[in-house]
Amino acid sequence: MSTSVMVEQEAGHIRPFNLRNIKRTDLWLAACVVALAVIGILVLYSANRSVSSGTNFYLKQAAFFVGGCGVALFLCCFDHRFLVSLGPVVFTVCCGLLVAVLVVGAEVKGGQRWLHFGPFGFQPSEYTKLAVVLMLAWYFTAIGRKIERLGYFLLAFVIGGIPAILIFKEPDLGTAATLGPITVAMLYVAGCKRWHLLAVVLTGLAAAPIAWTQLEDYQRTRVMTIMDPGADPQGSGYHTIQSMITVGSGGLRGKGYLDGTQTYLSYLPEHHTDFIFSLLAEEFGFVGGVTVLGLFMLVFLRGLQFARNSVDMTGSYLAVGVVTLLAFHVFVNIAITIGMMPVTGLPLPFLSYGGSFYLTTMTSIGILFSINARRGMFDRLDRSRNPSRYRWV
Amino acid sequence: MDSERKDTYAGLDRRIQSVALVLAGAAVVLSLRLWDLQVNHGAEYRGKSDQNRLRIQRLEAPRGTIYGQRDGIADVVLADNRPVHDLMFVPADCDIDPRVVCDRLERILGIDAGRLMEEIAAAEAVRQPHKQILIRRDVPISASARIDEYAYALPGVFTVVRPMRRYAYGRTAGQLIGYLGEINPQELQKRTDRYRMGDLIGRSGIERLYEETLHGTEGKMLVTRYAVGVPQIRTDPYGRPRVENLVDSYGHDLRVEEAILRPISGGDIYVTLDIGVQAKAEELLEGEEGAIAMLNADTGAVLALASSPGYDPSIFVARSGNNERLKVLRDKPNRMLHRAYQERYAPGSIFKIVLAIAALEEGVIDTSTTHYCPGKFRITPNGRPWHCWKRSGHGTIGVVNALAFSCDVFFYNVGLKLGVDKIHEWALRLGLGDVTGLDMPLEITGLIPSRQWKEDLLRPKHPKEPWEYRWYPGDTVNLSIGQGAASVTPLQIAVLMSAIVNGGHRVRPVLNRESAVSRSDAVVTPDTLAIIREGLLKCVEKGPPAPTGTGHAAYIEGTMVIGKTASAQNVSLAHQEQYGDEENIPKGIRDHAWFVAGVLDREPRIALCILVEHGHHGSSAAAPLAKELIDYFYSSRAAASVKLARGPESPAQ
16 A cells, blocks of 8 residues: 655664654544544433532543543554563563452452552553553564464463453453453464364353353353343343343434433443443434444454554554454443343443543554554565564664 | 565455454444344333333322211311421532531421431432431421421421321210221232322221222322432422422432322211210210210111220321320220120110010000019919019009019010010011111121020030020020120110101111111001100109109100110129129129110100110119200200301301
8 A cells, every 4th residue: 555665774673662653643543533532422421410429420531532642642653563572571560460459459349350559449450451462462473474383373372361361260251251352363363274263262162161160150140131131120130121221212313412311310320331332322323323333343444454554463463453352342342232242341442431441442542553653664565674573672 | 575474474464354354244233233122123112211211109199088067067077187297308408507407406396406417417328318308297387387487597498298187076986987007918909009008098987988988099290210219299388299399319300291190189978977966975974884876766867876985096197106006906995896886785674675565566465464563573483583673573563664664573474475586576676686787897786595596506515405405484584674695786775766766667877978868667556656655754754743763864854755774784693692782792793774765856856875884773874874965965956056047156166
């Protein structure tokens, strides 16, 4: 696509940080991100009406967006190869923190997910997702074509598996499950043998009954609920039923902005976080829901386009990993709100209220920008002249 | 061109495209599901969401009023509803420090500010600042007025008005009117359509019998409904719910979605009871256990139906005072029992009226028939003696004097001549030993013994010994003076007297003005009636010149009062005699005192029956009460009608 041939740096001598990358920000992606962020703030404004406490979620979310833009632009200036080179360190630190959470973490709502440093609390599992993406990108870059060998192939699962098991122990099924598709998608794009992947997926399916026995009771109930939400409408089925009523009652065009009743009358709990899509679908109907889904698809396809256009394989891995991460959240979250999947705490990027996940989202977007920023620097065909690994010289 | 480097490979683009395809596929699946939910099933879910959104807020209906009469003036309120002002506080409406308001309330009303502050803190802790916190239930009007006066200093304080049952005459006629109690879960299951948990339901008397009428039809108001929170309804001074600015306990706006359906007050009940006479009757029985029944002899309308001791139904209305309620429910002697139709007594000498009617009608005796009374009576020359109450004997006596002076021996003879079957037949025909048909719950039958009854009772116990269950002439002798197994209610005796007063018609006593008046064809011929009336008139007459009858204490100058006394034994004579002088007999084993009276020449003609438990002699314990009650009845009516003719002196009571 790009035609200009600019040799900026020789092999092994890349600039880790370049402010000029900001000029190369992809406008399509930026436009979609801004659109989604604005929709998110509008929807949160509506959700805010039914919360009697003084918190203005939509204002805080707007602040998160502004801060997130800064983060994204900052990351955009980095050479993505530099970011990937940090992968092993970040990954190790994250795994260490996950272990720490299990040992000394604070318990909230029955899960041990939070670490506190003085006044600050954070969930290491949130950042582990990106750490795994970076680590896998680093790993695939390092081994190159050796990924076709079974041993190297399986090692990728070890990388994804260790944090997944640690997170699963917290227990946080939703986040743990995120790591699976990321690993599989990145392996696939990294060029692993298809039958290897197929074998692993089939083994995974065969092992599902064993995993079932490892689930907590409430998790099993949630899975059973999705088969028949009406079985316990006031208990485990409540969320699913109310969410489906909320979405369904929106109809084709919705009840109108700020005219939603389900969420306003507090029938749907967590409607400003995990079930924000229901509110959107209630007030804006099928049209609104599909529009947002379409915007997300534009983001994903743009990200995958970056993966194709990346001047090095590292960028492709990274882009695919980041897109898979976001897409998993979007699809699973929406599937939950429309009663296709069991209730698991997975937020919807840009729309769900919450600072940590907003940071993850904007970091992902920043990484995509960063990958794209290097696109025009070298002709794609000239990839060989361009080292894909950052060397610490 | 070094594109063959190991770190890339030919299939990369295709693989990325596959990933894109998978994502697009997922998006399509989700879109289809959304279409299915929102467009195909949109209407269905819209309905469910509307169901979620609206709730029916119930508006309680006031209970119907019970009207009676007072001294002949109709439509006097016996039970109605008064507005109760409950003082409430809503923290969200208080723009100053609630502590200040609490302190001011403490000064004005003397409430406990600390406790109120705790409740306010509790409501705020669960984020329900709009919850109406009850400061005080049922504040007096004066306190309510003071609160209004200081409204500027008491932001957030207001009154909510609700209807509460009021019994205008307190304990007077308490047992007849009945009381209310909270509906229990079993009853609720049977009638979910009109009742909710916590509703009051009639538990006895008129309140219970006419529950269907008195209980109103609830109103409805469709309001937005929240998943949490309780609607906080405020009322205007008349207790009607206010529609504007409705909130629930969390402060959510409750928009009224539809015109409200006003509650329909329960239907009214009009009873024939004369509360003035009733109060007089209860006053007369004060301190005694007993009953008075007074009927309009021509229609059967109940004018007074008193029972002592009684209770005040108001205590069942108040929320507090549970101990008081339990005390009333468990008190001895039983306060809940209406002794005029829920308790039975041996009729004693009053039964002689039945015997006289039966004998005259059956032609067993006539006015010329006489018997000699030596003071005692034997069936066989050497058998056991039955005494006359007058040990010295009445001498030769006919039916008129036998009634007037209550000669036992005369009626022993008459009873034996008649036989038990005739006596039983006539007693039933005159309304004894069976329910009178009074329109009140739980009336009892009483009992008039018969051959069949004795056999049914005793044969199972002694199947091989016929002498145990055979009816003996001695049983007939006992029955002849209303002793033995015979038992009746005072109301039945009043019905018997009505027949004598009204020309032989058996009436059905009714309390409800709308109940059908039923009156049988004459069961007694005028000739017989004339004889009976003569005897009963003589009973009340005061000598000299005429000899004094047993009921002379009920004699009223210028009024034709007929009457009959009775002293019904309830333990064996021997048991009483061990105490020697009758004044020494303990109260619990003294005879019951009866007096039954009728008024023949005044309008309306009345029949009344008085029973004083263990009153000893009808002549001394019951007859004077009859005189007072009859006096009161006619004089109060006359006074009231004079008052009416002049116009009321003061505003209605």
